[in-house]
Amino acid sequence: MLLEVRDLSIEFHDHGIPERVVEHVSFSLDSGEILGIVGESGSGKSMTALAIAGLLPRKKMNKEGSILFEGEDVLTMERKDLRLLQGDEICMIFQEPMTALNPTMRIGRQVEEALRVHHSELDAAARKERALRWLENVGLNDSERVYVSYPHELSGGMRQRVMIAAAMVGGPKLLIADEPTTALDVTVQAQVISLLKRLNKEERVAILFISHDLSLIQQISTDVCVMQKGRIVEQGSVEHIFERPENDYTKRLIAAVPRVEL
């Protein structure tokens, strides 16, 4: 098992009163699979993702349970061991490709960042070669030009592709995608989804796909967790969730998807 989340609870205690945002969440993800997590805002799906990526602050919040990545617990791991995982084995892409790229850094350098940090054995030429190959692999054909561009010179869809290239360049085993298509328009959305699916197949990267959009989840994932108010209310295969939902909330969610009838 690549990733195993067991009984994870996250609690803030910022303002004196403890506030549970994730409660007893358990799921697992095998290498090469795509797991979708769906839920409304505030359901704790992004918190779960940040916890898996090891991006939650160590103080200021209580974390219980365990997040096993290849058998090792991300929550209790030494900071320097965690850093070895981040960017190399676990990567993440974010919702807003506008703000997720550094506005003052050329695209090339940002794509190479993971290589700079984790593969110091590569020289500049080898790094560039890898970055260009990945820019092409995510569908940016004009890779030489993109390489020297700044983020503001690219469109939203291109920026998200750059994000994906930057995440994939280190050859991770797990890609966490936190609402990666929410800020994009529908056609670009579809392209990004098919890109992620292709990368999943070709590179055997497991994807944790987080979205509030049921139809996207249905298109991309093999298994689904439905979250509400910090708990997983139902989980199972896509067919199970969409054809024979058992939980009331899941049924209401599915019923709420607007259908276009011609």
Place this chain on the structure above:
Amino acid sequence: MPQDRSEDKGEMKKYANFNFICGAVICSLMVLMALVSCFYTPYPSTAMDASLKFARPGLMHIMGCDNYGRDIFSRVMEGIRNTSLIALLTVFIGTLAGVIVGAVCGYFGGLPDEILMRINDLLFSFPSILLALVIISLTGTGTLNVTLALGLAFIPSFARIVRSEVRKQAALDYVQSARILGAGHFRVIFAHILPNIVPVLLSSVMIGFNNAVLAEAGLSYLGIGVQPPEASLGRMLSEAQSYLFTAPWYAVFPGLVIMLMVLGFALLAEGMSEGNG
């Protein structure tokens, strides 16, 4: 719509360029004077001539002569050099320490931030000249001590600006994505965040330079900055005040040069920050 916006931007740019050009012209004039004074002044700046005491501005001495018969223009040139050298070093010390303190505080937050920022507030509550005075009274006068004292007094304002900017940037997603790519805290601060606050930092450095010029002039005016017979703009003003009515040019020219210098850098800073939007 897009066309409107690009036109707007063009307009802005023209305006910014005007400030920038004026500032650049004045500043380069000052820098030129300071540089030339290193190897050439029309007269030796400390040469006294009793027959030229309070000579009026004229062809021989374009800014006139002072109470010892020294050429004011030569002394102004040297004063620009001394003053701007002190101001430059002051700003350098203030920026360097301010960036480190501010960036670390803003990024990590928590107790160290709280402690450092309260110390900062404490220093801030004294006017920087007063603070420099206290330090100089402990260390003694002299150019180096003045520079150090002013530098220390300038740290809080830079630290505060940098801290708030770093805080703002640290909340953006690109910081998270650099973190998840495995970059360590210090790499994130200095390689990722810092380049993003350079525009803000640059204009505050300019304004800081101005304040340092004024502070140095103030300290020298009080007699604890540059020591005689070295020329400094502030010192000249303080010596000139006793002869304000008999030889007004003695006070007017150094004062005018201080004003021009501050104006030049202010315009430059203005032009830069507008150019950055």
